[in-house]
Amino acid sequence: MAIRQIQSILRAHPTSDGDGVKIQRVHGFENAAFSPFLMLDELKSDQAADYVGGFPPHPHRGIETLTYMLKGHFQHQDHMGNRGELKDGGAQWMSAGKGVIHSEMPVMTDGQLHGFQIWINLPARKKMQPAQYHDFQSDVIAEKQLSRNNLIRVIAGDLTIEGDTVTGPLQETGVPTTIADWQTTAGGQLNSCLNPDFQAMLYVYQGAIEIDGRTANAGELVILDAGEGLSVTATQDTGMLLLSGLPIHEPVVHYGPFVMNSIDEIEQAIHDYQTGTLTD
Known part of the structure; x- marks a missing residue:
C-alpha cells in the first residue's frame, strides 16, 4: 500500500472577516491540489474583541461550509428559518446551493473561541440546488480511541483505521x-487508509507532526500526494484536521461569498443578490 507523502506545506496567514473577526486562513481557490476544498479558516482567541462582532447576515452561492468548534458557541440563523447553536465539539454543515443568506454570531463561553470553517466546492450540476442545513452536536460525532490520549473524531464520511471503519454523522455532501x-499527546500515531481517488490535506492547529522525516507545525497545512495509506506521528501534543475528498475538475471563479464556474455566473449571482432573488 502506497503511503502518502508531503507534496507541499502552506502557512496560514492572518486576516479578518465578518464584523472584524480575526482569523488564520489558508485558501486554494486556484490550487487544483486543494480540490474539492477551497479554504480553511481557523478562529482562535481568548479576547472577545477579536470575534464578538461575528458574521452578520451575508449571502453565499455555489459552495458548502463545514464549521467545527473545539471551544465556544456560535448561533446560526438563515433565510430558511433554521436556527441552531453550535457548541463545544460540535459541527454544522450548510450547502448554499443556488443561494443562502445566513448569520453566525458568537455566544460567549468563558471568553474563549477556537474553531474552524471549511469551504467545500460544489460541482456545476449542484451549484443551483436548493440550500440545506444540518447541525451535529458533540455527542453524535463518531470517535475512536486509538491508544491512551490518542483520539480520532470523524465528522464527515468514513475513515478506516486499524481495520475498523469509523463513520461520521455527515454523509450527504455535494x-x-x-x-x-x-x-x-506527543508520540501518538495515526495510521489509516484513505480512498485513493481522494485528494487529502492535513491542517495542524496545535503541536507538530512528522511524515516520513518531514515536519509540519501548528498553523501549517500539508497537501499530500497520491496514495492509499496515511502514517502520521505527533512530535508534540497535537491537534490536526484531516480533509480528504473527491476532486472536482472544473473551472473555479471566486468573488467574495460566491464560487461559480464562470464570470457570467458570478455576475448573475451578484445581480440576484442585489435584486433580492438570490434565494428564490
Missing part, C-alpha cells in the same frame, strides 16, 4: 469527503 479531527 461531493464525497472525509473530515476528521485527531487529538493526541
Whole structure:
C-alpha cells in the first residue's frame, strides 16, 4: 500500500472577516491540489474583541461550509428559518446551493473561541440546488480511541483505521469527503487508509507532526500526494484536521461569498443578490 507523502506545506496567514473577526486562513481557490476544498479558516482567541462582532447576515452561492468548534458557541440563523447553536465539539454543515443568506454570531463561553470553517466546492450540476442545513452536536460525532490520549473524531464520511471503519454523522455532501479531527499527546500515531481517488490535506492547529522525516507545525497545512495509506506521528501534543475528498475538475471563479464556474455566473449571482432573488 502506497503511503502518502508531503507534496507541499502552506502557512496560514492572518486576516479578518465578518464584523472584524480575526482569523488564520489558508485558501486554494486556484490550487487544483486543494480540490474539492477551497479554504480553511481557523478562529482562535481568548479576547472577545477579536470575534464578538461575528458574521452578520451575508449571502453565499455555489459552495458548502463545514464549521467545527473545539471551544465556544456560535448561533446560526438563515433565510430558511433554521436556527441552531453550535457548541463545544460540535459541527454544522450548510450547502448554499443556488443561494443562502445566513448569520453566525458568537455566544460567549468563558471568553474563549477556537474553531474552524471549511469551504467545500460544489460541482456545476449542484451549484443551483436548493440550500440545506444540518447541525451535529458533540455527542453524535463518531470517535475512536486509538491508544491512551490518542483520539480520532470523524465528522464527515468514513475513515478506516486499524481495520475498523469509523463513520461520521455527515454523509450527504455535494461531493464525497472525509473530515476528521485527531487529538493526541506527543508520540501518538495515526495510521489509516484513505480512498485513493481522494485528494487529502492535513491542517495542524496545535503541536507538530512528522511524515516520513518531514515536519509540519501548528498553523501549517500539508497537501499530500497520491496514495492509499496515511502514517502520521505527533512530535508534540497535537491537534490536526484531516480533509480528504473527491476532486472536482472544473473551472473555479471566486468573488467574495460566491464560487461559480464562470464570470457570467458570478455576475448573475451578484445581480440576484442585489435584486433580492438570490434565494428564490
